[in-house]
Structure formats: structure tokens, C-alpha cells
Amino acid sequence: xxxxxxxxxxxxxxxxxxxxxxxxxxxxxxxxxxxxxxxxxxxxxxxxxxxxxxxxxxxxxxxxxxxxxxxxxxxxxxxxxxxxxxxxxxxxxxxxxxxxxxxxxxxxxxxxxxxxxxxxxxxxxxxxxxxxxxxxxxxxxxxxxxxxxxxxxxxxxxxxxxxxxxxxxxxxxxxxxxxxxxxxxxxxxxxxxxxxxxxxxxxxxxxxxxxxxxxxxxxxxxxxxxxxxxxxxxxxxxxxxxxxxxxxxxxxxxxxxxxxxxxxxxxxxxxxxxxxxxx
Amino acid sequence: xxxxxxxxxxxxxxxxxxxxxxxxxxxxxxxxxxxxxxxxxxxxxxxxxxxxxxxxxxxxxxxxxxxxxxxxxxxxxxxxxxxxxxxxxxxxxxxxxxxxxxxxxxxxxxxxxxxxxxxxxxxxxxxxxxxxxxxxxxxxxxxxxxxxxxxxxxxxxxxxxxxxxxxxxxxxxxxxxxxxxxxxxxxxxxxxxxxxxxxxxxxxxxxxxxxxxxxxxxxxxxxxxxxxxxxx
Numbered sequence: 450x451x452x453x454x455x456x457x458x459x460x461x462x463x464x465x466x467x468x469x470x471x472x473x474x475x476x477x478x479x480x481x482x483x484x485x486x487x488x489x490x491x492x493x494x495x496x497x498x499x500x501x502x503x504x505x506x507x508x509x510x511x512x513x514x515x516x517x518x519x520x521x522x523x524x525x526x527x528x529x530x531x532x533x534x535x536x537x538x539x540x541x542x543x544x545x546x547x548x549x550x551x552x553x554x555x556x557x558x559x560x561x562x563x564x565x566x567x568x569x570x571x572x573x574x575x576x577x578x579x580x581x582x583x584x585x586x587x588x589x590x591x592x593x594x595x596x597x598x599x600x601x602x603x604x605x606x607x608x609x610x611x612x613x614x615x616x617x618x619x620x621x622x623x624x625x626x627x628x629x630x631x632x633x634x635x636x637x638x639x640x641x642x643x644x645x646x647x648x649x650x651x652x653x654x655x656x657x658x659x660x661x662x663x664x665x666x667x668x669x670x671x672x673x674x675x676x677x678x679x680x681x682x683x684x685x686x687x688x689x690x691x692x693x694x695x696x697x698x699x700x701x702x703x704x705x706x707x708x709x710x711x712x713x714x715x716x717x718x719x720x721x722x723x724x725x726x727x728x
Numbered sequence: 729x730x731x732x733x734x735x736x737x738x739x740x741x742x743x744x745x746x747x748x749x750x751x752x753x754x755x756x757x758x759x760x761x762x763x764x765x766x767x768x769x770x771x772x773x774x775x776x777x778x779x780x781x782x783x784x785x786x787x788x789x790x791x792x793x794x795x796x797x798x799x800x801x802x803x804x805x806x807x808x809x810x811x812x813x814x815x816x817x818x819x820x821x822x823x824x825x826x827x828x829x830x831x832x833x834x835x836x837x838x839x840x841x842x843x844x845x846x847x848x849x850x851x852x853x854x855x856x857x858x859x860x861x862x863x864x865x866x867x868x869x870x871x872x873x874x875x876x877x878x879x880x881x882x883x884x885x886x887x888x889x890x891x892x893x894x895x896x897x898x899x900x901x902x903x904x905x906x907x908x909x910x911x912x913x914x915x916x917x918x919x920x921x922x923x924x925x926x927x928x929x930x931x932x933x934x935x936x937x938x939x940x941x942x943x944x945x946x947x948x949x950x951x952x953x954x955x956x957x958x959x960x
Contacts, residue, residue, distance in 0.1 A: 504857055524863035534858035537955040538876045548862035551872065581956020599862060 452478040452501060452526075452603055452635065457510035459496055459661075470496050472660035474510070480602065481633045485646035485653045487689065489697040491704075493661030494639045495607055501637065502528045502605050514603065524548060527599040531608045533588040535580045541591055542567070542576040548599045566594040569628060586617035593625070597632065606638045610645070619677055622648055626674045643693060647686045648675050655689060657696045659703065665692050741923035750927040758912065759931065765907035766897060769825065773832025774893040781837045781889065785844025799845070802838050810835030810892065811899040818904060828900035835896030836889035843885015847878030880951050887944040894936050909935075 459471040470493040478484055488494045499505040501512050503522040512519040514526060522528075527548070535544045545563040554562075567573045570590040580588060589609060596604055610618045626649060629636055640646050646653045650669055657664040667689055671681055701709065737745065753759040784802070788795045813834045814827070821827040851874060859873040875882075901910025909928055916924030952958050 502861055504860065521865075522857075522860040524861070526861065528858070528861040530854060530858065532854060534854045536855060536873070536876070538879065538951075547859075547872070551859075551863045551868055579954050579956060595862075605861075 451480050451515075452637070453513040454478075454497070454501065455511050455513065457497070457500060457507045457512065459493065459500065459505070459508050469660035471500075471507070472662050474661070474663060476654065476663060478603075478635055478637055480635055483629055483636045483649060483651045484638065485650035486637065486639045486656060487643060487646045487653055487693065488641065488656030488661075489658055489693065489700040490641060491700055492656045492658035492696065494641075494656050496661070497656075498528070498605050498607050498637065498639050501603075502526050504528070524552065524599050525601045526603045526605055527596045527601045528605040528607065529589075529592055529596045529609045531611050533580075533585075533592040535588055535591055535595070537580050539580075540576070541572065541578050541580070541583070544580065544591060545576075545595045545598060547595060552599075562598055563594070566597045567591075569597065569631075570594045570624065584617075586613050586621065589613060589621065590624075593621075593628070597628065602635055604634045604636045606636060608639055608641070611640070611642075618645075622677070623674060625649065630673065643686045643690050644677060644682070647682050647689065648677055653689060655692050655696070658700050664696065738920060738922055741926050745923040746926045746930065749921070749923040750930065753912070753924070753927060762907060762909045762912045762928075763931070763935070765905075766901065766909045769828055769901075769908065770832060770893055770897050773829040773897065774836060774890065776829070777833045777835070777837040777889060777893060778840055778886065780833065781840025781885075782844055784837065785841035785848070788841065788845050789848045795845070802841060805834075806838040806842060809899075810896040811903075814900060814903060817900075823904050827904060828897065831900040832893045832896045836893040839889040839892050840885050843881055843888065844878070847881030847885065848874055850881070851877045880948075880955065880957075883944060883947050883951065887940065887948075890939065890944065891936065894932075894939075898932060 454474050454476045457471055457474045458469065461468045461470060474497060486494045486497065496505060500507045501514075501519070503512075503519045503526065519526070536547065539547065542560070542563055545567055546559045549559045549562065564573060564576070567576055570593055572587060572590055572594070575583060575587065580591075583591065592609070610621055613621065622645065625636075638646075638649060647669055653667040653669060654663050655665045655667070656662065667685070669685060671679070671685075675682060741749075750759075788798060788802075810831050813831050817827040817830045817834075821830060855873055855877050856869070859869055864872055897908075898910045898913075901908040902914050903910075905911040909932055913925055913928040913932075916922070916928060
């Protein structure tokens with residue numbers, strides 16, 4: 450199964466003008482591939498993910514998933530959001546079973562599978578807790594378990610680790626790599642973090658803003674599981690950062706006051722021209 | 729108390745007189761009959777208002793056109809004290825049970841439907857998006873996500889509806905009933921027996937609070953526990 454994005458454009462009409470959030474995007478995501486979509490804020494990367502999910506409609510173009518055109522959201526393209534989006538009225542285990550219950554899977558099978566995925570994210574001890582009793586990282590792991598139970602070949606992730614602290618984040622990144630190796634899902638992962646993209650993905654798509662297009666594609670051919678302190682990763686990240694920086698500055702120029710330039714304060718100096726204080 | 733002589737006993741009754749009257753009312757069975765008559769009315773009236781309120785609320789949530797046109801009207805009707813409907817009610821149904829039940833229903837229906845409407849409109853949209861990507865749609869989406877997610881505000885709406893219904897019942901019974909707590913209170917007034925009035929007032933408060941605590945209070949505590957709303 451593969452996901453094909455064909456000539457997808459999305460535009461919003463505001464009071465003053467027309468904004469092209471996405472402009473003629475053509476990408477193919479292959480079966481079992483881990484792809485990161487990387488871009489500055491406001492480049493339309495989340496919009497693209499929502500269109501693939503079927504939560505938003507493209508203005509023109511179409512998305513084909515498994516040979517069928519995407520019309521609406523469905524369990525074959527399950528999404529993990531930046532917030533866990535767990536239901537506070539259900540216990541952890543019932544949250545994990547939620548999608549399977551909708552699919553009409555019998556209770557014993559549901560329970561068994563939910564426990565299996567909870568074990569995968571190391572949270573079986575908390576299965577009878579309510580959501581508010583868990584920490585942010587634990588909630589996101591429950592959301593991951595819930596997404597995995599759907600057995601969809603495509604897993605869409607919209608900056609799922611962005612709101613977590615960096616220690617929790619790096620543990621989850623490592624776990625996600627392992628889960629991906631075990632389950633061989635096609636993961637489409639949206640992020641604004643270059644290191645995260647390089648750490649996780651087979652292929653990184655760098656997006657540009659205004660209009661939103663895919664600017665460049667990077668293939669990351671490094672052994673897994675990858676560690677964040679790897680030198681090759683840093684080298685690749687720097688490479689991608691160069692590409693991304695231009696876009697970030699473009700967005701910043703449009704958003705910040707007119708007197709802002711990125712060239713300013715390359716060297717930090719204090720008023721005494723003393724650059725050696727504290728050495 | 730008697731030696732103080734702060735006011736005359738027929739202005740404000742002494743606690744002893746109130747409890748003696750209360751005991752007499754219980755002993756001769758008139759209080760029991762009154763409570764049963766009132767309970768029957770409020771169960772029918774409040775039950776009807778829940779059914780109608782939920783239907784009206786759901787319809788408004790579902791159709792934006794109706795929402796824009798009906799919401800101000802419903803809000804207006806909600807501010808109208810339900811006893812104002814009594815003349816109409818007597819005109820339509822006559823001096824009988826139906827007239828009082830109508831007043832009760834009118835009194836609490838709109839509170840329920842407003843609660844349903846605002847509860848469902850204020851759901852975190854992320855819940856619905858997440859449920860949709862897991863394959864929820866149509867009736868399933870309502871049953872598994874929209875209703876449980878709006879339950880906290882639905883319960884507080886039902887609770888508010890209950891207190892409106894209770895007030896409407898008493899007002900209705902005081903004016904046009906031959907049985908019931910409100911009528912016993914009015915008998916007290918007619919016989920200038922202020923301790924009977926006070927005794928019935930006590931019973932009304934106790935029953936109102938009792939239902940509130942035993943039914944709605946328990947549901948609310950359960951919801952607050954699940955959602956973690958007590959942690960603040």
C-alpha cells in the first residue's frame with residue numbers, strides 16, 4: 450500500500466487576499482517507509498497531513514490511498530496529534546480499545562490486543578487509570594498505543610512529541626524507531642525539528658512557505674536504531690538546516706517587524722568591546 | 729422561647745410548634761399523601777421535559793438554521809417564570825393534573841435544551857477529529873464521543889432543570905391543586921397556621937436538596953473524578 454498525493458493545492462481566501470497554503474504538491478509515500486515532512490511554521494505541513502488524513506479537503510488535486518481516492522477520515526489512515534486527544538471519560542485500556550470497539554471487534558480480542566500494544570509502550574501497569582492521572586509523556590504513549598491498535602498501514606503523526614520535555618521526547622523517539630521496525634508501518638511524521646527528522650526518517654521532505662511547496666528531498670541512509678549524538682546525523686542535520694534556514698528567515702521576515710535581519714548579532718559583544726570576559 | 733416575646737407566635741412559629749405540626753402531618757398520613765401526589769407530578773413533568781429538552785437541544789445542534797432562529801426565542805422563554813404559563817395551562821387543560829404537569833414541563837424543558845446545546849457546541853474539536861480518524865461517524869460518533877464529552881454540562885443542565893421543575897411544581901400546586909405539598913402549605917395559610925406553612929417549607933427544602941445530592945451530586949462527583957476536575 451502506498452499513499453499518492455497528486456497535484457494537491459489548498460488556498461484560503463481572507464479579507465485582503467488569497468493565501469496559497471499548499472501549491473501543487475506531488476509526492477508518493479511508499480509502503481513501510483518512514484517519512485518526515487519538515488518545514489517552518491506556517492508552511493502548510495500540518496495542512497498537508499490533514500488532507501492526507503481526510504480531515505480537510507484539498508482545493509484542487511487528490512490523495513490516493515491504497516488505490517482509492519481519500520474522501521473522508523477513516524481508520525486506515527489513523528492520526529496522532531500534538532496533543533494526546535485521549536478521552537477523559539474512559540480508562541486507559543478503554544481509550545486504547547476505542548477504535549477497535551468502533552470496528553466491532555469482540556471484547557476478548559480487543560482486550561488482548563490493547564494489552565499487547567500497551568505492553569509495547571510499557572504502560573500495562575496503568576491500564577485502569579484515568580487519563581488525568583498520567584504524565585504528558587505517558588498520555589502520548591497511550592495515544593500511540595491507541596493508534597497502533599487500528600492496524601492501519603499508514604500512521605500519520607502531527608508533531609506528536611513537540612509538547613513534551615526533551616528527555617521524554619528522546620525516549621519516545623527511540624521507542625518509535627523500535628515500534629516502526631517491528632510493525633513496518635508507513636509513517637508520515639510532521640515536525641519542525643531538524644534533528645528529530647534526521648533521527649527518525651528514511652526520507653525528509655523540506656517544505657517552503659508562501660506558497661507551500663516541497664523544496665527538497667533528502668534520503669537518510671543511516672543504520673538504526675539511531676542515537677541523537679551520532680556524528681553522521683549532525684552532519685546531515687546541518688545540511689538540511691542550510692536548506693531550511695532560508696525558509697525560516699523568509700517566514701520570519703513576513704511575520705516580524707521590518708527592521709529585523711538575521712545577519713544582526715552574529716557575534717555577541719558587550720559594550721566594553723571585551724570579548725574575553727569570564728574565560 | 730416564650731418568655732422572650734420578641735414576636736407573636738402567628739408571625740413566626742417556634743421550632744417546637746413546627747416539629748409538632750410536622751409530626752401531626754406525618755402521623756395522620758396527610759404529608760405522605762401530599763408527597764406522593766407531588767412526586768407523581770414531578771416525575772411525569774420532569775421526565776417529559778428531559779425528553780422534549782433533549783430532542784429540542786439535539787435538533788438545534790444538528791441544524792444551524794434552526795439554531796440561529798430558535799436560540800434567542802428559547803433563551804427568552806427560559807427567562808420567563810413558568811408560573812406565568814398557568815392561566816394558559818388552566819385554559820387548555822382545565823383545573824387538573826395536566827395543567828400542573830404542563831407548567832412543570834415548560835419550566836424545565838428550556839434549561840435542559842440550552843444545556844444540551846451549549847454542552848455539545850463546546851466539545852474540544854480534537855476529540856471529534858481523533859474519533860473520526862478511528863472510524864467514528866454518524867450515530868456512533870454521537871454515542872461514543874459527543875454525548876460522553878458533553879456529559880458534564882448536560883448533567884448541570886439537568887440539575888438546573890430539576891430545580892426549575894421543583895419550583896414550578898410548588899407554584900402550580902399552591903394555586904390550583906387539591907392534593908400535594910403546595911396545597912398543604914396553602915391550607916396552612918388559609919387556616920392561619922403558620923407552623924404548618926413552615927413545616928411544609930422544610931419538607932420542600934429537604935426533598936429538593938435530597939434529590940440534588942443523592943442523584944445529581946453522585947453523578948457529578950463521578951464525572952469530576954474521571955475527568956480529573958478535582959485536582960485544581
